Amino acid sequence: MPELEPTPQSIWQYLVSRPHPWRKQLYVKGRRLLASTVWQDMQLNTLSPEEAAENFSLPIAAVNEIIRYCEANHELIKMEAEEERYRLEQQGVRVESQAAS
Template sequence: MEAPPHQEEWQYLVPRPHPWRKQLYIKGRKLRAFSVWRDMIVNELSLEEAADNWDLPLAAVSEAIRYCESHQELLKLEAEEEGYRPAARESQSPDTGTTHIGFRLISLKTQ
C-alpha cells in the first residue's frame, strides 16, 4: 500500500494522538521534535551535544532538525495556539462541578 501523496517518511519521528497538535514526536518518547530543535538553538548545542543531552542517535537529532526546518509554519501556529489556550481555556472539574478558568500572571508596576 502506498503512502498518501506529500506524506513524508520519517524513521525516527511519529505522530501522537493529541486534540489539536499535529507536529511529530521522537519515536518511543514523549518528546516533540521541536523540543530537541529549540534546545539546540537556545543552548547553541552541536548535533553531537544534542544527541548526548537527549540520549538519542545522531540520525534522530538530524531528522528532527530537518523536520522542524521544513515545517516551521506548523510549529509557529502550534506555538501560538499553545500560548493562547491557557489564557482562554475553561474547564469543568469532573468531581466538583466547579469551573476553573486559566489565566496569565501579569506584572504590575507601582507608580
Template structure:
C-alpha cells in the same frame, strides 16, 4: 499513514488537539521541544543527541521536519501560548 510520516525513521506522529504532531520515536519528546532545548542551550545537533541519548540522525530528522514544516510547528506553539494565557499563565 501519510507518505510524509513514512519517510522518517526516528519520528512518529501522535494526536494533538487539532492534528497529529511529531515526536521522537519511543520518547515523550516532541520535535518542537527537542529543538527548543537545543536552541535555548546553544547546543549542536551532536550535543543535544548526546544530552538526550538519541542517535544524532534523530536530531537531524527533527531539524529537517522543522525546516519543511516551520509554519505548522510555529502555529502549534502559538496555540499552546494562547491556551496558557487563557489559563492565567503569561510567558
C-alpha cells in the same frame, strides 16, 4: 495552507504522529517528546547536533532527522506554539515568549 499540513511520517525513521486534539507535529518515536522541543533547545542553547543527541540520549541520526523535519515544518511548529501559549494564557498562566524563530 499546505505548509501547515504535517509531512507524511512514512519518510521519517525516528519521528511518529500521535493522536492529539489540535497538535499535528511529530514526536520522537518511543518518547513523549516533541521534535520541536529538541530543535528549540538546540537553538536557544546553541547546541550542536552531537550535544543535543547527548542531552536527549538520542542517536545523532535522530537529531539530524529532527532538524530536517523542524526546518521543513517551521510554520506548523510556530502556529502550534502560538496555540499552546494562547491556551495557557486562557488558563491564567503568564507565558514569556522564548520560542525559537
